[in-house]
Amino acid sequence: MTQTPDRRGLLVILSSPSGAGKSTLAKRLMTWDPSLQFSVSATTRAPRAGEVDEKDYYFVSETTFRKWVTEGEMLEHAHVFGNNYGSPKAPVEAAIGSGRDVLFDIDWQGAQQIRTSALGSHTLSIFILPPSIPELHRRLVTRGQDTPETIAKRMRKSWDEISHWDGYDYVLINDSLADTEEKLKTIITAERMRVAQQPRLSDHVRTLQSQFEDLS
Template identity: 75%
Template sequence: MHDPNRRGLLIILSSPSGAGKSTLARRLMVWDETLRFSVSATTRAPRTGEVDGQDYHFLDEARFKAMVRDGEMLEHAHVFGNFYGSPMGPVSEAIEAGRDVLFDIDWQGAQQIQKSALAPHVLSIFILPPSIAELRRRLESRGQDDVETIAKRMQKSWDEISHWDGYDYVLINDDLDGTEVKLKAILTAERMKASQQPGLMDHVRRLQSEFEDTP
């Protein structure tokens, strides 16, 4: 929740497809309406109905590469002939204003962000499925993908799961409601870290001054 007396968090959520990450992210945004997903930048052309700055920041390739070169991208990747990335500026501004920003990215993007200038404010969470059989069942029950696509997602899932130990927290999503409670508890605690409260030093100095003035 927005608090001008604290710094915001850069919240990374990662998981293999079907582990429940997107559902949990939506629940977090209902719980705290100030939470927002980071708006990515891309070099691909806008699709019908997409709004610049809302759906994506649409950039030409020269501008995108210049931002990468100048350290203005938190993470970036080349996918199917186009570049995608996360501009640092808007995220940095949100953090200084005490607003948390969500990132739904894979382990490679997470590693890049964890090495960026905003690393002190990163909260990274990996969501594991209770079993591989359950992961497959969830993918099949969504009814969004054909058999071939599900097979590809399953093949990719182990590569993603194998990087679980690069995250601050790891949750096994065997019960969606229970995992949601744990996720909220993590965010609540992380928001109260001393490093996230820029006004603490001034408050302690005031207490010290009051203590010294007390007869």
Template identity: 70%
Template sequence: MTTDQIKRRGLLIILSSPSGAGKSTLATRLRAWDNDIAFSVSGTTRKARPGEVDGQHYHFTSEADFKGMVARGEMLEHAHVFGHFYGSPQRPVEDAINAGRDVLFDIDWQGAQQIRNSALGAHTLSIFLLPPSITELHRRLVSRGQDSDEVIEKRMRKSWDEISRWDSYDFVLVNDDLDHTEDQLKTIIKATRLRRLQQPDLTDHVRLLQTQFEELE
């Protein structure tokens, strides 16, 4: 078996940051870079909005079904947000990583912690993005033009709670330049894909080498 024939197991790539630190932009760039990276499709109990497709944007489900999945341990992570439940179903993520595809999670530190503590936790790669400064973080939120002053203020108040969790992640990057940060993310992902745990066929390859070595004796 040659090196390029050794299969790999996919990663659960967790990308977290305070709002405005560039997480969504970088997540989109990573997916454009490699087709083997897919977004995790969350389950939710809220109703579908116009244009949203079940199974593509979200897995829409009833509250009873959602709670049943949580009770049966079928959710990697879940949370209650603004009156609705959101979570990441385990089965499609497990199927993806067993097929050699990476799954990208755009979640906060609480969801990241739940995934690290899940049955698939050994295959996680967690990355936190820091802004270069609080002033720049505020400028980015304002320049997006998506939120009212009140919402921006709420996001800024929440940002420190998120930033204070930085030391629970595998990698922490200061996103002062999108292109540079993108290059750093690619380097981290490519290196982590080579972890021994992500290469399940290595054991068989080493056994083959052992057999070949014994045949030389």
């Protein structure tokens, strides 16, 4: 018989405009707590240099992606910069059911879909704001991953992302990676203790009630 875990896993969502630091912060959280399971997204875009299939992304065809969406196998999905991205549902359900938190690096559209899904009550959403727009642009340029045209597209999209800041549980201004990392750790540690995340609490309360009645 499988024992109920002491704690149900959280779906920890990090969102931000490109360049605000969410990917770096996600990596730092994984180092802080290796039990965190990163949600590997499926995408129809081609792999970049050094990316590994089923580790960085599930690289799939448009046909396969549409099939997964139609069959309800995606927890969330979106079309971004000409490609489809989405989070396969099965590994997420298995992880949180066994008490492991799952970390998502997704945009506001994906966050909204997860928050309104059947797993929404176990979701913790955090939006990362840049300290300024010039700094956001500087970070995109200095990381050296995109062409000037792509950077321009990301900057145009950034305000659309930022405009959804108030749809999240927490919002942090990332003017210092170290400080923002510490705030994230504090938030996650506290949210793990939500009543909804502790499935054995009701059994413990019933035991206390029985013990109380035995004293009567």
